[in-house]
Amino acid sequence: MLKIDAHQHFWIFDAIRDSWITDDMHVIRRDFLPHDLQYVLHENGIDGCIAVQADQSEEQNGFLLHLTEGNDFIKGIVGWVDLQAENIEARLEFYSHxxxxKxxxxxLQGESNRALMLEPAFKRGISLLSKYNFTYDILIFPDQLKYAAQLAxxxxxxKFxxxxxxxxxxxxxKIGEWAADIKQLAANKNVYCKVSGMVTEADWHNWTNDTFTKYLDVVFNAFxxxxxxxxxxxxxxxVAAEYSAMKAILGGYVQQFTAAEQDMIFGGNAVSFYKL
Incomplete structure (x- = not known):
């Protein structure tokens, strides 16, 4: 079974475009390219990865697709298209080749219209994805979970x-309202969940693996x-954890499950979802 990191990023740092990388995140204010990641994956027993967009432009799609050349550990790309565009089907047809x-x-987390995903033009774009066998990654904050459940x-x-x-x-x-909304979203069997990004939502300098246990309990009970x-x-x-520490949070938690279940969590589910 392939071991897959289902969510990571590459970029050539641009201070204007990447203004979300603030001064207190200085450790990532530089370029991150495949040669930076390949050794880290190998060191952590990971066979491949999914590279996810970090800029909302089709130029980013070209950049990521170009990086896959000669780097076969990049197993798939999650890119960006304007789902509300009139020509969305033509763009999806183009990328289907x-x-x-993937x-x-x-x-969506950055949109002032918190329910943008439920606007007719956005839903029209979503409605066309399955025709071309494309998945959709939902990037939101907790206040948008109810909208995501409705969309799903x-x-x-x-496949979301x-x-x-x-x-x-x-x-x-905080956990209560988020936990209830996670359960509502997970009731839709077409929705998966990435256990990722948690350390950046914690106190960067004062977390332990136990910090995340009750949040992991919620998502595992739900999904x-x-x-x-x-x-x-x-x-x-x-900004908050080395790769090995991030992997160890989940690795320690899933010891309660069978070896087969652990294989699915660390690769099999991503292989199935993204058709790797």
Whole structure:
């Protein structure tokens, strides 16, 4: 069974485009390219990865697809398209001819319209993804979980995956409303969940593996071992944890499950979801 990191990023740092990388995140204010990651994956027993967009442009798609050349450990790309565009079907048809483009994502967490995903133009784009066998990564904050549940319910044939367990406020130890909304979203069997990004929502300098246990309990009880996949969120995770530490959080937690279930969480589910 392939071991897969289902969520990481590459970029050539641009201070204007990447203004979200603030001064306190200086450790990632530089370029991150395949040669930076390849050794880290090998060191951590990971066979391959899914590279996810870090910029909302089709130029980013070309950049990521170009990086796959000669780097066969990059097993797939989650890119970006304007789902609300008039020509969305033509763009999806175009990307359907690129073997490694597996799906798309929009930075919904940054939209002032918190329910943008339920607008007719956006839903029209979502409705076309399954025709071309594309997945959709849901990047949101907890206040948008209810909208995501409605979206998933409206498109039961579409494969969705929730990024970063919807970024609960771990630093403030908040869990109640987020937990209820996770359960509602997970009731849609077409939705998977990436256990990724958690360390950046905690106190970067004062977390332990136990910090995340109750949040992991929620997502595992909601999604089950068959719809959860490991993602490092490298290099963003580096502001709070080395790759090995990020992997160890989940690795320690899943010791309660069978070896077969652990294999699915650390690779099999990603292989199935993204058709690697």
């Amino acid at each position: 690129t073997r490694l483009m 799906g798309f994502r929009h930075v 319910q409206e498109f039961p044939q579409q 995956v929730l990024d970063h367990i919807a970024k609960p406020d771990i630093k403030s130890n 089950g071992t068959e719809r959860i996949m490991f993602g490092s969120d490298w290099p963003v995770c580096l």
